[in-house]
Amino acid sequence: MPNCNTNCIEKPISIGFGKLGRIVGRYPWVFLISPLVISAGLGAGFYFLEDRESNNIEDQFTPKNGPAKMERAYVKEHFPQGEEFSSLRLYTDGTYASLIAVHSANILTEEAFQDVDKLDQKVKQIQAEGSQKTFTDLCAKDRDLGCVSNPILDIVNDHVTNGTPIAYPQNKTEFIGTAIGGVDLYPNNSVETAQAIRLFYYLEEDKKNETDLWLRTFIKNFSGSTAPENIFISYFTSISRDEEFDTNSKTVIPLFSVTYFLAITVSIMSCLRLDCVRNKVWVATFGVLSAGLAVLSSFGLLLFCGMPFVMTVATAPFLILGIGVDDMFIMISCWQKTNVKAEVEDRMAETYKEAAVSITITTLTDVLAFYIGLMTPFGSVQSFCMYTGTALLFCYIYNITFFGAFLALNGQREGSNRHWLICRKVETPTPDNNSNACSCSCSVGGAYDPETGAEEEMPMDILFRKYVGPFLTKPWTKVCVILLYLGYLAGGIYGCFQMQEGIDLKNLAPDDSYVAHYYDNEDIYFSEYGPFVMLVIRDENFRYWDKCAQENLNMCLNEFQSSDMVAKINAIFWLDDYKKYGDKESLDLSNETVFMSNLSTFLDNSGFKQDVNISNNKIVASRLFIPTTNISTAIDEKNMLNFFRDTVSKCWPNMDLMVYHPAFIYYDQYAVIVSNTIQNIVVATVIMLVISLLLIPHPLCSLWVTFAIASVIVGVAGFMALWDVNLDSISMINLVICIGFSVDFSAHISYAFVSSKKKTANEKAIDALYNLGYPIIQGAVSTIAGVVVLSAAESYIFRTFFKIMFLVILFGALHGIVFIPIFLTFFGCCSNSNSVQGEKDQTGNGQNLRHDHVELSGQRSNQNQNHSTFSSDSDCP
Structure with missing residues (x-):
């Protein structure tokens, strides 16, 4: 053969x-x-x-058709951005600039705070090259209050001026865990000292060309500026990663x-x-x-x-x-x-x-x-x-x-x-000269x-x-x-x-980039509290007024609260505030008719209007926000993502739930x-x-x-x-x-x-x-x-x-x-x-x-x- x-x-x-x-x-x-x-x-x-050239980080370094991208599409459709801007409720990272001011000892002194306040004024005076637009012209606006501000500045100002204690991480109605960092606390959980303050400056998203010019001017201004004595500044913008x-x-x-x-x-x-x-x-x-x-x-x-x-x-x-x-x-x-x-x-x-x-x-x-x-x-x-x-x-x-x-x-x-x-x-x-074929003279x-x-x-x-x-x-x-x-x-x-999974976003920038310095300070001073994860109730037939349905939902929320990755503070949930409103107004919110007839009035007079999608007198979808903590490494991000998705899949079987945060786009990898x-x-x-x-x-x-x-x-x-x-x-x-x-x-x-x-x-x-x-x-x-x-x-x-x-x-x-x-x-x-x-x-x-x-x-x-x-x-x- x-x-x-x-x-x-x-x-x-x-x-x-x-x-x-x-x-x-x-x-x-x-x-x-x-x-x-x-x-x-x-x-x-x-x-x-x-x-x-396609150097958009999301397009190139996140999975195509990842679950988070489909979740984002749902959130965008059912919870569009309203007249009242809220960074918590954004379905993207938003358009913004950010500063982290770090003091060598305590940034809560009057002298240090004056330096921080000057930095804030400097940002607001920046004029975009080419258009001469200032932050006031381009800022994201609240319907009644104008430009969205940094509440931490008012809180710290009240502290250094009047001695008012700062509760941490929840100061009255404001969550400040991601705005003030490197804190030492008194036994009553009020802030004794802090080393860092983080400020955000959000801009309107529908003016991309003008906001990009302003953000580039912002970067240019701080790249060559000298920081006040004892203050170290790191900065970042929403366009920084890609650029x-x-x-x-x-x-x-x-x-x-x-x-x-x-x-x-x-x-x-x-x-x-x-x-x-x-x-x-x-x-x-x-x-x-x-x-x-x-x-x-x-x-x-x-x-x-x-x-x-x-x-x-x-x-x-x-x-x-x-x-x-x-x-x-x-x-x-x-x-x-x-x-x-x-x-x-x-x-x-x-x-x-x-x-x-x-x-x-x-x-x-x-x-x-x-x-x-x-x-x-x-x-x-x-x-x-x-x-x-x-x-x-x-x-x-x-x-x-x-x-x-x-x-x-x-x-x-x-x-x-x-x-x-x-x-x-x-x-x-x-044959005679072959062995010496290349002599010195060649x-x-x-x-x-x-x-x-x-x-x-x-x-x-x-x-x-x-x-x-x-x-x-x-x-x-x-x-x-x-x-x-x-x-x-x-x-x-x-x-x-020993292998670690996922790419650290700061590694996509050069080693000496200002982006790397910002991420380093973020990890050092603001890693204790992570993002507020959006929990979306997509079940159109969910009976929000029914106590049994509420108990089942609370059981699901308790599953989240039992995790070390969820902060021990209350979730931001419109239904909790609505029930308080009902008690105050003596409303029987267990009755469907009463519940639905008073809901619009409550939403119009609260900050929760963007959290409930109502169509034909029916709640199509609603959402709440769960705070996370100790999310500082890639392993933490992976575990948190898996925990949230696994938990919603195991919740009450008749309830259609979904979790989302803009960072999940990157966590999907x-x-x-x-x-x-x-x-x-x-x-x-x-x-x-x-x-x-x-x-x-x-x-x-x-x-x-x-x-x-x-x-x-x-x-x-x-x-x-x-x-x-x-x-x-x-x-x-x-x-x-x-x-x-x-x-x-x-x-x-x-x-x-x-x-x-x-x-x-x-x-x-x-x-x-x-x-x-x-x-x-x-x-x-x-x-x-x-x-x-x-x-x-x-x-x-x-x-x-x-x-x-x-x-x-x-x-x-x-x-x-x-x-x-x-x-x-x-x-x-x-x-x-x-x-x-x-x-x-x-x-x-x-x-x-x-x-x-x-x-x-x-x-x-x-x-x-x-x-x-x-x-x-x-x-x-």
């Missing part, structure tokens, strides 16, 4: 690429210039960059030049040869240029198509550069395996026949990993995956066209034995192995064959490797249990981040397993590839948690990347072990490391060089990208060079001994087979080897 394995798929593709290589070698200028023209045309799409998030991308632009310099340097150093003819300096340079053209073309195309450009996409070029250089190494590696005396067309055909298949395989795994990321509900992840996946496709296309064309032109120069820099023809090496160049016709073996390959491989396969070394792996796995698993990350990883891993089964002859070794993927993911996820990286939409991107890179390293080394014709498992491991050890290091270093400058970025997003990419490459290379080769030696079934025996039977001469293999091994090694072609009859790694 014929053995239908990889060749069923690989051979036809290989033959097709061989024909393409011959065409590229015949018409190199066509394939060199065409990508340049295409890139110039598609690059015009960057004209639309500003229009496509500071937008500046993040600008902080990384200067790093691009450093990145390309490092990538070019690493590539040149990797391809540097002492032979003045076979030097691949210009080839490496054009390899980096090819990756740059891929970024230009792909990004331009997607910008033309209207794809949103999110700031996280700015990290993609670093990654694409590393992968592009990696593919370049494959092309050079296979080129150097060809006979240097053959025609360029023939050498290109042979190069493409071997290298293009390997590049296709690695591109397929990486692109699939990114396109699988499109399944996530986060816009930032979707944009990143679309831009990066498309750029990798262009990188692949330009590698086999643009870069291949230059490789052919460089081959013509090498064929005529010309100097790599000055193109002067140098002396052709002979008068001789173009050395090659006269037995194989390929370029000479490189020192790094000899290092792995003679020293590294034998060292790793010693019994005591294997024991150390196993212990090292168990330690690695234990650290990764431990880290996974906790509900989906883990499940979506696991979903993406599982789907991508299954697809990678299928590809491995198709391309690696031995099924058990395909399982080893899958094991390596899982092992690397566990390590990256665990150690990123220990490196202070949360599981959020940003790190989710990198975990998807992790799959593609771990496949690259593990699949190639596994196949090299399987396809080795050595007898023992140890010899197979040494042979695999001999062929792929240095190329794996090359690929790892080139990728790290593409992202290392991000470690210096003044942004959490870019530093996170560097941290996880560093872990991915480090652990992937560690598995490829150390763990997988050693583990495979314990399982001799991952071998092709049967096929080797079959070849011996057919040739009748095992000695000749081994002799041929020695010659082929000499051909397989060179400085730029980077991958193993998935073909059992291939000599190109």
Whole structure:
């Protein structure tokens, strides 16, 4: 029975690429210039960059169609903003500016309060640049009292002037827990000292253009102002998060030049040869240029198509550069395996026949990993995956066209034995001078192995064959490797249990941003009390006047009150005040007619008019507000959200309840981040397993590839948690990347072990490391060089990208060079001994087979080897 394995798929593709290589070698200028023209045309799409920029944090970092967004739509429809402004009743964060004034000792002294009062007057005198509108012109207004003020100022003024005690957190009818912070209390819960006061300045939401101008002027005024003595000021506005998030991308632009310099340097150093003819300096340079053209073309195309450009996409070029250089190494590696005396067309055909298949395989795994990321509900992840996946496709296309064309032109120069820099023809090496082909004057160049016709073996390959491989396969070394792996796995698993979920909003701004300072002060002084969560009764048939119905509702409220996350103060509920009103007016509110006929009068004369939706003399929906406490960390936010939603689902079964707060829009990420990350990883891993089964002859070794993927993911996820990286939409991107890179390293080394014709498992491991050890290091270093400058970025997003990419490459290379080769030696079934025996039977001469293999091994090694072609009859790694 014929053995239908990889060749069923690989051979036809290989033959097709061989024909393409011959065409590229015949018409190199066509394939060199065409990508340049295409890139110039598609690059015009960057004209639309500003229009496509989508740095709205809610759109990009919260789940699309999250529950809170549907809850917000319901609140907006049933409880529209009325004439009386109330920040408590907003269904969004609102349009506002905010100040936190912090005193080193006590802000409740008369002198300190005068400084705070001056700050308040300064804000109210700010005139918007361009429109000259002041706060009074744009402020959110109460129907009777004009601009909405800060009640805390009147309370503190009364305290410092008249000595009136300040009750905390509820001062008469005002809740001040979120307005005054860092408090020390007397035994009767009145404030003794306080360190901070927070002021809010709300603006009308229907004058967006004018209010945005005023808010930008507010930021400008306080960014350059000097605070009063002993007072530290931090400030924030409703547009600050988005605007500071937008500046993040600008902080990384200067790093691009450093990145390309490092990538070019690493590539040149990797391809540097002492032979003045076979030097691949210009080839490496054009390899980096090819990756740059891929970024230009792909990004331009997607910008033309209207794809949103999110700031996280700015990290993609670093990654694409590393992968592009990696593919370049494959092309050079296979080129150097060809006979240097053959025609360029023939050498290109042979190069493409071997290298293009390997590049296709690695591109397929990486692109699939990114396109699988499109399944996530986060816009930032979707944009990143679309831009990066498309750029990798262009990188692949330009590698086999643009870069291949230059490789052919460089081959013509090498064929005529010309100097790599000055193109002067140098002396052709002979058997007498071949070993000294590049003298100090470089008068001789173009050395090659006269037995194989390929370029000479490189020192790094000899290092792995003679020293590294034998060292790793010693019994005591294997024991150390196993212990090292168990330690690695234990650290990764431990880290996974320490993982934090969700993204801290302050991390979306640069490190030195005023936004970060504001959030820090908020955490220090105002974390004791959280938001007032809206509890909405959506049941149109709820009998508000019925005592049994009220008791059932109170039982539900008691469930909330029993939690440590709910403050021990009364909820703000219109029905409680209405019953007091009924007692005062001697109304029998247990009667439906009396209840409904007097309700409108009560609502008109109280602050609860926006809390009850009445239609056709029927209460369609109503709401109350539950105070929360001790919500200071991401875990607290997640637990609070889950508690509130679980509680309403368990309340009286005949009551339709809903909870909502504008912050829930951001908290929703906790509900989906883990499940979506696991979903993406599982789907991508299954697809990678299928590809491995198709391309690696031995099924058990395909399982080893899958094991390596899982092992690397566990390590990256665990150690990123220990490196202070949360599981959020940003790190989710990198975990998807992790799959593609771990496949690259593990699949190639596994196949090299399987396809080795050595007898023992140890010899197979040494042979695999001999062929792929240095190329794996090359690929790892080139990728790290593409992202290392991000470690210096003044942004959490870019530093996170560097941290996880560093872990991915480090652990992937560690598995490829150390763990997988050693583990495979314990399982001799991952071998092709049967096929080797079959070849011996057919040739009748095992000695000749081994002799041929020695010659082929000499051909397989060179400085730029980077991958193993998935073909059992291939000599190109």
